């Protein structure tokens with residue numbers, strides 16, 4: 485068994501996933517970085533290793549169940565243990581409801597919802613083989629707590645992730661496995677920039693208008709940094725959160741109040 489705890493983060497090549505991988509590495513985890521593009525996750529893993537971490541890059545498409553199981557197995561074999569999975573990878577097409585296509589629906593659900601379900605299954609299998617519990621941490625969103633115009637498909641996947649989190653937490657609690665989700669607000673990442681651009685284009689407005697539509701209701705009056713989110717994930721991955729399960733926690737600077 486490894487000295488360090490082992491965490492796997494999906495979508496770790498940029499944005500929130502990269503920040504989570506960096507933070508967990510700093511917290512002392514051995515970290516597997518998973519993404520569709522090996523060069524991107526490898527570059528982040530190299531940075532972490534150069535900074536004294538213990539990181540490993542794996543190529544996988546989270547929509548593909550076999551890929552996800554192979555990534556978890558490769559991580560377990562490489563580090564000799566497996567303790568935490570962060571099902572972070574996601575995609576966010578935006579469009580008015582009239583323009584949603586069957587392809588948008590299938591693509592988004594396969595990645596956002598499929599990725600969480602396959603990640604949870606693969607992690608549970610690894611915990612079972614290793615004879616211990618673990619932590620499943622899922623990426624939802626404020627858009628999984630509150631409807632956001634033009635994000636019908638994306639938002640519905642994020643509402644579903646809260647449902648999966650609650651359901652699996654009840655199923656898995658007796659095996660020493662906790663399941664929680666983080667619900668970020670408006671985070672400065674390539675995904676959010678693309679959404680803001682697309683919403684502005686649809687309305688015939690400048691790009692900055694798009695971001696303002698999302699940012700105007702943040703009580704703290706600033707957009708989120710990826711590190712605001714990885715601070716929460718660090719807590720959820722640590723033993724300090726051992727008595728918390730089934731929760732979807734907002735980290736949005738005061739935007740959605742529950």
Ligand SMILES: NC(=O)C1=CN([C@@H]2O[C@H](COP(=O)(O)OP(=O)(O)OC[C@H]3O[C@@H](n4cnc5c(N)ncnc54)[C@H](O)[C@@H]3O)[C@@H](O)[C@H]2O)C=CC1
Nearest residue numbers: 495499500520545546573574623625668670671673674675
């Ligand atoms: N940026 C934001 O404001 C918010 C983001 N989120 C959620 O946080 C998570 C991360 O978002 P960002 O970092 O903003 O996105 P991003 O688009 O900047 O990064 C997502 C990463 O996931 C990877 N990815 C996408 N599909 C994949 C697949 N099928 N298999 C493997 N990797 C895949 C991408 O290649 C990319 O590296 C997502 O689940 C997103 O829905 C939630 C709330 C707000």
Ligand SMILES: CC(=O)C(C)=O
Nearest residue numbers: 576625626627669698
């Ligand atoms: C991208 C996202 O999750 C938003 C706008 O909440």
